[in-house]
Amino acid sequence: SQKSKVYDEGPMGKEEKANVGNFASTGGWTLAKGNAVNYLNRFDFIPLTGEQQARVAQIAKNVYRPCCGNSTWFPDCNHGMAALAVIELLVSQNVDDATIYKKVLGFNSFWFPDNYLTVATYFARQGMSWDKVDAKEVVGATYSSAQGASEITKKVGPLPYRPKSAGSCGA
Numbered sequence: 669s670q671k672s673k674v675y676d677e678g679p680m681g682k683e684e685k686a687n688v689g690n691f692a693s694t695g696g697w698t699l700a701k702g703n704a705v706n707y708l709n710r711f712d713f714i715p716l717t718g719e720q721q722a723r724v725a726q727i728a729k730n731v732y733r734p735c736c737g738n739s740t741w742f743p744d745c746n747h748g749m750a751a752l753a754v755i756e757l758l759v760s761q762n763v764d765d766a767t768i769y770k771k772v773l774g775f776n777s778f779w780f781p782d783n784y785l786t787v788a789t790y791f792a793r794q795g796m797s798w799d800k801v802d803a804k805e806v807v808g809a810t811y812s813s814a815q816g817a818s819e820i821t822k823k824v825g826p827l828p829y830r831p832k833s834a835g836s837c838g839a
Contacts, residue, residue: 672756
C-alpha cells in the first residue's frame with residue numbers, strides 16, 4: 669500500500685500491470701476490505717522525496733532473493749515486498765547504501781538461512797570470512813537470485829545437517 673516509484677516505473681507498473689493482482693505479494697492479502705490491489709501504491713506511510721524514491725529504485729534493482737529470479741524492483745513475492753519496505757524505511761532515514769545492503773542481506777539471511785549458509789560456505793572456501801563479504805555483491809543476482817543461489821549450491825555441494833525442504837513465497 670506504500671506509494672513507490674517501484675510500482676509505477678517497475679515491472680508491476682509496466683509489463684505486468686495487467687497481472688498485478690496475481691502475485692504472492694498482492695493477491696494474497698486477506699486483511700483487505702475489498703480488492704487488495706486497490707490499496708497498492710496508495711498511501712504515503714514512509715514519506716520519500718523524489719531523490720529518495722530514485723535511490724530506492726536504484727537499490728531495489730540490485731537486491732534479489734533466492735525464492736525467485738526477480739530483483740526487488742519487481743516485488744512479486746512477500747519477501748520482495750518486505751525487502752522493498754526495508755529499503756524505503758532506511759532510505760527515508762538517510763542511511764548510507766552500504767549499510768542498507770547489509771541490512772537487506774540480514775533480512776534475506778533470516779528468510780532464507782540455508783541459502784546464505786551455503787553462500788557463506790562458498791566464500792569461506794574462497795578464503796573470505798562472512799563479515800568481510802560485500803553485502804551489495806551478495807544480494808545481487810550472482811548469489812541471491814534463484815538461479816544464482818542454485819549455481820552456488822551446485823558449487824558448494826551438500827552441507828551436513830541441512831534440512832530436506834526449502835522455503836517458499838507462500839504462507
